[in-house]
Amino acid sequence: MKRLPVSVAIGALAALACAGFVATPANAATSAAPTPTIVAPAPLPLHFSAPYVDVTAVDSLSAAAHDSGAKYLTLAFLQTEAPGSCDLYWAGNVAAPVSADTFGAEINAIRAAGGDVIPSFGGYAADTTNTEIADSCTDVHKIALAYEKVITTYKVQRLDFDIEVDSIGNAAGVDRRNQAIRELQGWALKNRVPLTISYTLPSTPQGLGATGVALLQSAAKYHAYIAAVNIMTFDYWDGLTHDMVADAKTAAAGLVQQMRQTISPYTPSALLWFKVGIIQMVGIDDFGPEETFTADQAAPFVAWAKSKHVNSISFWALERDNGGCPGVKGSWNCSGVVQQPWAFTRAFAGFNGWWI
Template sequence: MKRIPVLAGVGIAAALAVFTAAAPASASPAQGPNPWLPTSPSHTVVREGLPLQPHLSAPYVDVTEVGDLADLSQASGSKYLSLAFLQTEAAGSCTPYWAGDTTKPVSADVYGSQFNRIRARGGDVIPSFGGYSADTTNTDIADSCTDVHQIALAYENVFSVYKVHRIDLDVEADSITNQAGIDRRNQAIAEVERWGAAHHWNVSFSYTLPSTPQGLAASGIAVLQSAAKYHASIADVNVMTFDYWDGATHNMLTDAETAATALTTQLKQTILPHASPRALWHTVGIVQMNGIDDYGPEETFPLDQAAPLVKWASAHGVQTMSFWALQRDNGGCPGTAGSNTCSGVAQPTWAFSKAFAAFDSWRY
């Protein structure tokens, strides 16, 4: 995530029958059914996730940096995890893998049993496509694959294999100015939403986009304008309120508040022209970087700002809170900027997670 440089859910058995028997609602006979659905049973049966609660904290986790995700969820107190990242193994491919690793396909046998254990404790996961690495190597699936239907099938496969109800799309770096990829992504979202409605499966998408302290830049607004053009419904827009790279010293709490406030106006101007103020706020998500971000000490989100940000977001009706990243939530490297394994600030282990977890129990 480095930025520089309701339809009712159906039961598992019924869902599997629907997904393996039916082509996507928007597919023609020539396109056929989803070719990625398994032709033989997986060794792992993934339990269905419940539709996400109205307000939740879902810290990002770099799946390449951790061991067992369920153990991490339990130890940190983070019920919900945003999982980074799904991307293709090479530019030009239409098949996503976890971190682009071909040994980790979208399969029930890859992470499925860990997801079951997270769900057994009342939590869930949000798979995320894209991220900085994918967005700078043309391996974000919407940049890599030029066939909208194949992109849609890849998203549908994640929904069906892992029984999730939300996919996150992290669009930054080169991807956020790739207009062809932006349009393909939104057309694919719209196709998947038609497929979900036809099969009575609750699907939703969030966008995670770079931000300035004054809200989305023009490139981020263009992503939402494209979504409106192609009738892609976006459940949540997360502003990345870090890595500003403008040379200024920032109060990260204040800047997150101003960015989120500005986003409500931008949502009104793009994807939600008729929404009430409450509905606009409920489409806002905030993603911080715990501790010192990639720029350096001038952009430090300290632990003592975490609880106030959660309280402010709760009072305004924000939908999701997150930070990059859970594996950084320890004080193992004070003074270090942009580490992927520690926050760079002095802190107890899991202190940011515990502060953000309070958001789960809040009701607007």
């Protein structure tokens, strides 16, 4: 999934730096502010909606959560600043390290309102520039330590890995990532740290492509336990006109069978649906009007997802959930369809819960 265009993001970061912000637009701490003590979250429910938000695209994560009604957010993205590095930064920006000073106060505010955040690694920009950490860093232990630092710094209970484009085809990086996840899970078990792992992967209307299946085969090989696989049911780029809800349904059904063949060979199909995550792109996706997920489709999609007991639903991206640019495809800050502000977020919020 794509972040804010680099030129726009750099301009936003520079403007906020001049205004006294020390890292990214969503960082509430100034140079004079004390380092916040990050509070622990309440457990994530069995089923939840966690829209992605580009951390360079909003002025405040907590304000965006409050205004939209999104209880849970997936924060995009963590990556290295350059190929060869083993250090993580938000959006690859060295001024935004993994630190309580970066987003700590924002995360506290979200948790005080009963929500939580899920850090996501990778994304389109990292996955095409060799700055996804498992592509960038060749030391499995250092990768695992970088993941561990994210957990101990922000007290998060779930990590998401958005692996696509070049990264999903990088077999060495895929193996390193899964080995590092397995090492991380050993550390979490030893230290009684609650942790779940999800992968976010590109999809066809029939399920994962060959590289996605190979990634799950690698996870099985290295005994990395994957709690959920989130399929991106958009950007098919096949030149066809799609019903984005119907295709999400067939993609999810295909994924269930692919998980049985790879990471969960002995799990009954009914329970495999609990490992399914589905990510839409609200409005017109990057391909164009042939791939449009409308606001009217959101409620039926959520109802279907509840009926199948999937683990999570999400969308790209929170900052796009408005009708400010009707007819525009793939915009970073609006959906391209006529809609009320936060229409998708509020429809998806009905998915949150402990229901069985």
